[in-house]
Amino acid sequence: MKFSLFSLLHQGLTGNQGWQPQWRDPAPKPAYDVIIIGAGGHGLATAYYLAKEHGIRNVAVLEKGWLGGGNTGRNTTIIRSNYLWEESEALYEHSVKLWETLSHELNYNVMYSPRGVMMLAHSVHDVQVTKRHIHANRLAGIDNEWLTPEQAQEFCPILNISRDIRYPILGAALQRRGGVARHDAVAWGYARGADKLGVDIIQNCEVTAIRRDASGCVTGVETTRGPISARRIGVVAAGHTSVVMGMAGIRMPLESFPLQALVSEPVKPLMPCVVMSNTIHAYMSQSDKGELVIGAGTDQYTSYSQTGGLHISQHTLDAICELFPMTRRLRMLRNWGGIVDVTPDRSPIIGRTPVPGLFVNCGWGTGGFKATPGSGHVFAATIAREEPHPIAAPFTLERFTTGRLIDEAAAAAVAH
Amino acid sequence: MLLIRCPWCGMDRPEIEFRHAGAAHITRPGPPDRVSDEEWAAFLYLRDNPKGRVAERWRHVHGCGRFFNAVRDTVTDVFVVTYKAGEPRPPETGPGESQPTEARP
Ligand SMILES: Cc1cc2nc3c(=O)[nH]c(=O)nc-3n(C[C@H](O)[C@H](O)[C@H](O)COP(=O)(O)OP(=O)(O)OC[C@H]3O[C@@H](n4cnc5c(N)ncnc54)[C@H](O)[C@@H]3O)c2cc1C
Numbered sequence: 001m002k003f004s005l006f007s008l009l010h011q012g013l014t015g016n017q018g019w020q021p022q023w024r025d026p027a028p029k030p031a032y033d034v035i036i037i038g039a040g041g042h043g044l045a046t047a048y049y050l051a052k053e054h055g056i057r058n059v060a061v062l063e064k065g066w067l068g069g070g071n072t073g074r075n076t077t078i079i080r081s082n083y084l085w086e087e088s089e090a091l092y093e094h095s096v097k098l099w100e101t102l103s104h105e106l107n108y109n110v111m112y113s114p115r116g117v118m119m120l121a122h123s124v125h126d127v128q129v130t131k132r133h134i135h136a137n138r139l140a141g142i143d144n145e146w147l148t149p150e151q152a153q154e155f156c157p158i159l160n161i162s163r164d165i166r167y168p169i170l171g172a173a174l175q176r177r178g179g180v181a182r183h184d185a186v187a188w189g190y191a192r193g194a195d196k197l198g199v200d201i202i203q204n205c206e207v208t209a210i211r212r213d214a215s216g217c218v219t220g221v222e223t224t225r226g227p228i229s230a231r232r233i234g235v236v237a238a239g240h241t242s243v244v245m246g247m248a249g250i251r252m253p254l255e256s257f258p259l260q261a262l263v264s265e266p267v268k269p270l271m272p273c274v275v276m277s278n279t280i281h282a283y284m285s286q287s288d289k290g291e292l293v294i295g296a297g298t299d300q301y302t303s304y305s306q307t308g309g310l311h312i313s314q315h316t317l318d319a320i321c322e323l324f325p326m327t328r329r330l331r332m333l334r335n336w337g338g339i340v341d342v343t344p345d346r347s348p349i350i351g352r353t354p355v356p357g358l359f360v361n362c363g364w365g366t367g368g369f370k371a372t373p374g375s376g377h378v379f380a381a382t383i384a385r386e387e388p389h390p391i392a393a394p395f396t397l398e399r400f401t402t403g404r405l406i407d408e409a410a411a412a413a414v415a416h
Numbered sequence: 417m418l419l420i421r422c423p424w425c426g427m428d429r430p431e432i433e434f435r436h437a438g439a440a441h442i443t444r445p446g447p448p449d450r451v452s453d454e455e456w457a458a459f460l461y462l463r464d465n466p467k468g469r470v471a472e473r474w475r476h477v478h479g480c481g482r483f484f485n486a487v488r489d490t491v492t493d494v495f496v497v498t499y500k501a502g503e504p505r506p507p508e509t510g511p512g513e514s515q516p517t518e519a520r521p
């Protein structure tokens with residue numbers, strides 16, 4: 001069913017009884033051309049573009065829980081492309097361009113809202129690093145501009161720019177095209193789009209082993225719903241990538257950490273943009289429901305617990321209260337954690353692996369939601385052509401051996 | 417917040433007194449001129465990142481200041497044991513299935 005003003009009116013007048021399920025709930029077939037492991041945004045987008053742009057429709061997306069129940073449904077949805085290195089700029093900007101038309105592309109409202117992302121600078125070092133980013137971005141044709149504290153406050157009036165706070169604001173970078181989107185809608189939109197093109201999305205189906213033939217090539221997977229064959233497998237399992245790749249005997253340059261977020265009780269609109277501070281580990285925007293969506297830092301230890309320490313959230317709330325004094329008496333409704341897969345250089349890994357037929361897309365760590373459309377797009381091309389898409393080409397697994405790292409680590413070591 | 421027993425101080429102390437210092441028992445390969453790129457990559461970057469028991473380094477930064485090792489379950493975050501730096505990983509703590517029956521600290 002296509003969503004339109006007409007379908008909305010028609011359903012409204014007939015008691016909303018005619019809406020159909022947005023995707024099927026198929027049983028796994030014995031074999032597919034391609035298996036995608038993980039039905040997060042990245043896995044679903046990969047399947048969608050495989051079917052849409054490469055005509056590969058005999059595809060299964062296998063998900064151990066429910067689709068979008070991983071980091072896709074747990075993140076603070078910040079979208080921006082003002083990364084430091086050219087390789088990253090190309091990748092994230094590719095994604096921002098796809099965000100701009102995604103609701104139309106999917107006929108599904110992903111609520112992409114380019115309301116501006118402001119990144120605060122609190123020290124001389126911050127100011128220098130931020131300006132370096134701005135210059136690099138502008139050379140690459142990516143919008144990013146420097147704001148004085150007064151200009152920052154003009155853009156976001158609730159910001160505390162007084163000079164006598166613990167981490168005074170010395171200025172900010174503003175990417176006006178950055179913003180937020182509705183995380184669930186992204187997963188659902190891609191799921192619906194992929195399903196309509198013939199992709200089987202199979203939930204409650206955990207991959208437990210990867211099968212290979214005598215020459216080492218992949219032949220399929222074992223799952224909690226039985227064995228499934230395929231000659232090409234894409235692993236898009238975020239925090240669980242090390243576990244899944246271990247099934248094919250590959251050790252990854254990844255560590256999995258809990259990352260937390262929390263939301264406040266809903267209030268009237270009070271901020272027009274996203275504000276981030278890497279230095280004091282706090283990020284905030286306001287959802288359309290009115291809740292303040294707040295991102296905290298990672299815990300210091302590796303974990304698969306999908307929960308984090310309370311002192312981490314508290315540290316973030318200390319910062320939020322200082323940056324936005326008017327929020328001091330707000331109550332928090334809930335907090336939660338996701339498990340993020342972090343690479344040593346804080347850049348993702350997209351491409352082939354030493355095992356023929358096995359592809360991997362991972363290492364998005366604390367900041368991969370923004371890349372969902374672009375990541376799926378270039379990964380689908382990589383799987384379809386069995387060679388890296390040009391934008392994905394620098395993001396190989398081999399870079400950790402050759403030393404060609406894409407070191408965004410210094411740029412944003414926490415959540416983003 | 418985790419409660420961690422420093423094997424030097426012999427006390428259970430809150431996590432904020434400690435700094436996590438990555439996976440334990442990683443041996444630097446050598447001599448450097450005979451180490452291949454693959455071996456350097458494995459030493460510097462590749463990690464087991466297990467879902468289950470992990471051996472890791474901690475430092476009691478706001479206490480005695482000393483390093484020690486721990487075996488912890490990464491599903492429950494429960495510490496199986498902590499032991500002094502330089503001691504081998506206790507054999508009975510070998511990589512094993514997560515023990516979900518233990519309570520979270
Ligand atoms: C609290 C928090 C805040 C964040 N904030 C931002 C932000 O503001 N901006 C931003 O850009 N990014 C942010 N991120 C990061 C972002 O959420 C992730 O990088 C991104 O969503 C990863 O998408 P994915 O589809 O790869 O992973 P996921 O959505 O986690 O999907 C992976 C899927 O694989 C499944 N899976 C795992 N193992 C198996 C198996 N063996 N068999 C079958 N299925 C399996 C999982 O169940 C999961 O559904 C944040 C993350 C967190 C946790």
Ligand SMILES: [Zn+2]
Pocket residue numbers: 422423424425426476479480481482
């Ligand atoms: Zn001590």
